[in-house]
Amino acid sequence: MSQVGSCEPAAAGEWPSRPGGSRVIEFQAVTKQYPDGTIAVNKLDLTIEAGRITVFVGPSGCGKTTSLRMINRMIDPTGGRILIDGKDIMKSDPPVLRRGIGYVIQQAGLFPHRTVLDNVATVPVLTGQSRRAARARAAELLETVGLPAGMASRYPAQLSGGQQQRVGVARALAADPPVLLMDEPFSAVDPIVREGLQEELLRLQAELAKTIVFVTHDIDEAIKLGDKVAVLRTGGVLAQFDPPAALLARPVDDFVASFVGRDRGYRALGFLAAAGLTLGELSLVPLGSTAANTKAALADGWAVVVDEARHPLGWLNADRLATVDGAAAVTEELLIRGGSLYTVDANAGITAGSLRSALDAALSSPAALGIAVDSDGAVLGSVDAADVLSALAKARTSGEIPI
Amino acid sequence: MTAWLNAHWGLVFRLSGEHLYLALIPVLIGLVIAIPLGWVATQSRFLRATFFYVFGFIYSIPSLALIIVVPVVLGTRILDPINLMVPLAVYTVALMVRSVVDALESVPWHVRAAATAMGFRPLRRFFAVDLPMSVPVLIAGLRVAAVSSISLVSVGALIGLGGLGDLFTEGAQESFIGELVVGVIASLVLALITDIVLVLIGRLATPWTRV
Numbered sequence: 001m002s003q004v005g006s007c008e009p010a011a012a013g014e015w016p017s018r019p020g021g022s023r024v025i026e027f028q029a030v031t032k033q034y035p036d037g038t039i040a041v042n043k044l045d046l047t048i049e050a051g052r053i054t055v056f057v058g059p060s061g062c063g064k065t066t067s068l069r070m071i072n073r074m075i076d077p078t079g080g081r082i083l084i085d086g087k088d089i090m091k092s093d094p095p096v097l098r099r100g101i102g103y104v105i106q107q108a109g110l111f112p113h114r115t116v117l118d119n120v121a122t123v124p125v126l127t128g129q130s131r132r133a134a135r136a137r138a139a140e141l142l143e144t145v146g147l148p149a150g151m152a153s154r155y156p157a158q159l160s161g162g163q164q165q166r167v168g169v170a171r172a173l174a175a176d177p178p179v180l181l182m183d184e185p186f187s188a189v190d191p192i193v194r195e196g197l198q199e200e201l202l203r204l205q206a207e208l209a210k211t212i213v214f215v216t217h218d219i220d221e222a223i224k225l226g227d228k229v230a231v232l233r234t235g236g237v238l239a240q241f242d243p244p245a246a247l248l249a250r251p252v253d254d255f256v257a258s259f260v261g262r263d264r265g266y267r268a269l270g271f272l273a274a275a276g277l278t279l280g281e282l283s284l285v286p287l288g289s290t291a292a293n294t295k296a297a298l299a300d301g302w303a304v305v306v307d308e309a310r311h312p313l314g315w316l317n318a319d320r321l322a323t324v325d326g327a328a329a330v331t332e333e334l335l336i337r338g339g340s341l342y343t344v345d346a347n348a349g350i351t352a353g354s355l356r357s358a359l360d361a362a363l364s365s366p367a368a369l370g371i372a373v374d375s376d377g378a379v380l381g382s383v384d385a386a387d388v389l390s391a392l393a394k395a396r397t398s399g400e401i402p403i
Numbered sequence: 404m405t406a407w408l409n410a411h412w413g414l415v416f417r418l419s420g421e422h423l424y425l426a427l428i429p430v431l432i433g434l435v436i437a438i439p440l441g442w443v444a445t446q447s448r449f450l451r452a453t454f455f456y457v458f459g460f461i462y463s464i465p466s467l468a469l470i471i472v473v474p475v476v477l478g479t480r481i482l483d484p485i486n487l488m489v490p491l492a493v494y495t496v497a498l499m500v501r502s503v504v505d506a507l508e509s510v511p512w513h514v515r516a517a518a519t520a521m522g523f524r525p526l527r528r529f530f531a532v533d534l535p536m537s538v539p540v541l542i543a544g545l546r547v548a549a550v551s552s553i554s555l556v557s558v559g560a561l562i563g564l565g566g567l568g569d570l571f572t573e574g575a576q577e578s579f580i581g582e583l584v585v586g587v588i589a590s591l592v593l594a595l596i597t598d599i600v601l602v603l604i605g606r607l608a609t610p611w612t613r614v
């Protein structure tokens with residue numbers, strides 16, 4: 001995966017390469033008005049930080065896609081300027097500019113008549129690399145985005161929506177462009193696949209540190225992915241431009257508040273580390289213990305059944321144990337399914353280690369106690385909802401929550 | 404009929420070759436002309452409507468009239484094959500412009516947008532993306548154009564260059580129904596073979612459509 005940074009980005013765009021390989025994009029009073037008078041984007045002023053993910057979000061007609069497409073000159077503004085690393089993009093030849101900017105479109109936009117490998121090799125070939133070198137690079141990229149090598153010779157129609165979108169991302173990365181534009185890339189896939197693609201994007205971004213501009217109409221996706229989120233309102237006016245935690249904590253007006261959604265207080269917990277949370281005791285019983293021994297081990301009426309690696313399998317209480325003979329072994333069928341797990345290690349996933357995941361584990365558990373696990377999934381202890389709330393109060397007073 | 408055929412295999416083959424030449428060279432030329440015209444037509448709603456109207460009108464001109472007018476306009480000699488091939492090419496263009504427009508418009512917008520966003524220049528995008536993706540619709544149009552061209556060649560017999568059509572006129576003049584039937588059947592066989600060949604070419608050019 002280190003190959004991603006080691007190819008020659010200078011061949012792709014017209015700017016020289018720079019350490020980190022990412023660029024600042026500045027919108028200066030950018031306006032797009034159509035001949036019929038409709039204003040799609042209205043005096044947009046914002047600076048997109050290098051190496052971070054900036055999300056444009058808003059209802060339809062808010063100009064988010066128009067703003068994105070002005071960056072690679074798919075659409076030209078009627079007023080204002082867009083600068084990439086201080087250079088006015090209107091001074092660039094559009095095709096050359098575009099080869100230095102990766103683009104991922106809704107439904108992937110793959111070429112149905114080309115194999116997966118040739119799709120990914122497109123931009124390197126355009127910039128003059130030999131087909132053989134471009135294909136070798138494309139094969140590496142398929143691995144980077146988590147696709148098996150066997151997919152290379154298939155046509156896009158043979159892939160699932162999620163796989164096609166991965167190919168779309170690989171294709172956008174092929175020339176190692178410092179800037180990546182993503183136009184509602186995950187909106188056409190089902191929610192579970194979407195979540196996987198989002199995690200994958202964050203993982204890739206942690207390695208690559210591209211300047212990513214991401215457009216979505218889904219505020220949850222914006223909050224999950226964005227280092228900063230620009231909320232646009234209908235008519236192309238910027239309503240608020242802030243990091244997600246600040247957006248949830250203090251929306252500037254009713255429009256942003258209602259757009260961010262009803263349970264924003266709960267979702268804001270996703271940005272608070274649960275580091276100070278003390279874990280409680282849990283009664284653990286290995287699978288296969290007798291019902292009588294399990295009954296004796298119940299603590300506060302509940303016990304957690306675990307496998308050899310201490311992975312939690314489910315809960316048992318006295319009522320459930322009464323349905324079997326005391327000498328019978330505890331089987332998986334007998335267990336009461338548990339709630340979500342709280343992974344303590346903050347690096348294990350998007351919401352891992354947050355108060356949100358701790359609270360959800362407690363609320364969704366049949367025993368009213370959440371199960372805390374380490375990054376391997378082994379039980380560490382219990383989480384109590386009341387403890388989460390007092391940790392939240394502590395974070396408030398210590399000023400960790402922006403007010 | 405069989406007796407006549409047994410005595411004239413050579414003639415039937417020679418006329419079949421001539422027939423194919425007269426019919427298919429104009430189709431090829433017509434296609435090459437129709438592709439850029441079709442592309443132009445996709446550039447604006449007005450051009451599109453105008454082109455469809457004009458070519459619809461041209462296609463409705465009776466073939467015999469066109470065949471007779473061509474030597475007058477081009478100043479060609481009376482038995483020059485050009486007199487037949489130019490009208491056939493004109494018909495192909497008239498038929499294919501519409502097919503080319505449909506074919507180019509069958510390319511999904513997001514594929515075209517992605518190609519532009521990756522930095523294709525318009526001409527390269529046309530040959531690398533739009534045209535190859537148009538092949539299935541183009542082949543469908545081409546099959547109609549080729550088969551109708553093959554059937555139209557026979558009309559040329561009236562001015563002395565009709566490929567297998569010569570068998571129709573001769574048969575009719577000599578009231579020999581066998582010769583006429585052989586001409587009709589041979590002409591049908593040519594159309595059928597051409598159609599099959601075009602389908603095969605289409606399949607070879609579009610492996611991605613059968614996955």
